[in-house]
Amino acid sequence: MLPVQFDYVAPESLEAAVKFLKDNAEALILAGSHSLIAEMKRGSISPSHLVDLGKIRSLRGINHQPGNILQINAMTTYAQVAASREVQENYPVLFEAINNIGDAQIRNWQTIGDVFAYRDLACDFTAVALALEATFNTLDTEGSHEIEAAPLIAKAFQNNWQLKEIVTAINLPTDASTKGSAYQSFKHPATGYTLCGIAVAVGEINNGIVGKCHVAVTGATPYAVRLTAVEAAIEGKAPTAENIAAASTLAKASVDSILGDRYASAEYRAHLMEVNIKRTLIRALERVGIVVV
Numbered sequence: 001m002l003p004v005q006f007d008y009v010a011p012e013s014l015e016a017a018v019k020f021l022k023d024n025a026e027a028l029i030l031a032g033s034h035s036l037i038a039e040m041k042r043g044s045i046s047p048s049h050l051v052d053l054g055k056i057r058s059l060r061g062i063n064h065q066p067g068n069i070l071q072i073n074a075m076t077t078y079a080q081v082a083a084s085r086e087v088q089e090n091y092p093v094l095f096e097a098i099n100n101i102g103d104a105q106i107r108n109w110q111t112i113g114d115v116f117a118y119r120d121l122a123c124d125f126t127a128v129a130l131a132l133e134a135t136f137n138t139l140d141t142e143g144s145h146e147i148e149a150a151p152l153i154a155k156a157f158q159n160n161w162q163l164k165e166i167v168t169a170i171n172l173p174t175d176a177s178t179k180g181s182a183y184q185s186f187k188h189p190a191t192g193y194t195l196c197g198i199a200v201a202v203g204e205i206n207n208g209i210v211g212k213c214h215v216a217v218t219g220a221t222p223y224a225v226r227l228t229a230v231e232a233a234i235e236g237k238a239p240t241a242e243n244i245a246a247a248s249t250l251a252k253a254s255v256d257s258i259l260g261d262r263y264a265s266a267e268y269r270a271h272l273m274e275v276n277i278k279r280t281l282i283r284a285l286e287r288v289g290i291v292v293v
Helices: 014-023 034-041 078-083 085-090 092-098 104-109 124-131 149-156 228-234 241-248 266-286
Strands: 007-009 028-030 049-052 062-065 069-073 135-140 143-148 166-173 181-187 194-202 213-218
Touching: 014 049, 014 135, 014 166, 069 085, 078 085, 078 092, 078 104, 085 092, 092 124, 092 181, 092 194, 124 149, 124 181, 124 194, 124 213, 135 149, 143 149, 181 266, 194 266, 213 228, 213 266, 228 241, 241 266
Parallel strands: 007 049, 028 049
Antiparallel strands: 062 069, 069 166, 135 143, 135 166, 181 194, 194 213
């Protein structure tokens, strides 16, 4: 039972959905969100309307775009993304992160764009978007926009911010670093929430030296962020166990704060970050033929 009163609309076009959101300041987007419904059941939020995007056909599916871009439309479910051979073969970090989300029922209902329709603080996908340098297509009454992952994620998780643009698609580049990628996480045993997830994308190794390396964390911080100090400690160096261990100790220095709550203390999450960075870097390097010793 939902203790709040609201109206429900299900527009059949993006233009109609955008206009309705503009005209109804207290409306919220419904894009498959279990988190949104749970918050409404607790009475934490009281939207005037739920705007269901499920009838908008253009928001579903996976396709290729010019410039070696794989585009995943926002109402594509996690299960559909994970079933894609393209994702399985060329984006192991995304495949692993999606299979870490919830259970089969949630993955068959939740959509990949839903993290911005309703904010999920422990979302595994946001770290992947940062590691792969994804961009997001959005639409509002002024037109369409393409936004980089980092500013959109930071903006979306501000306490008082409410999305009035609709995220229509996620764009993933196709290059060497997508195959040399990995995701690992530690989950709370009772809730299944991610306490610390690490996404890594490693570019080509030239003459035994790491070129581009992206490392992002989710679950341990207020929202997903790149660990720039860790990245700088890896790039331009040989991928040895010693260098990886040294880089992982810089995780705490890369973030402004680490979460501490009833699920795990800040100290424990900091420890998980360090352990998980080492493991995930080693797995990603193995995928480009590097055995760390």
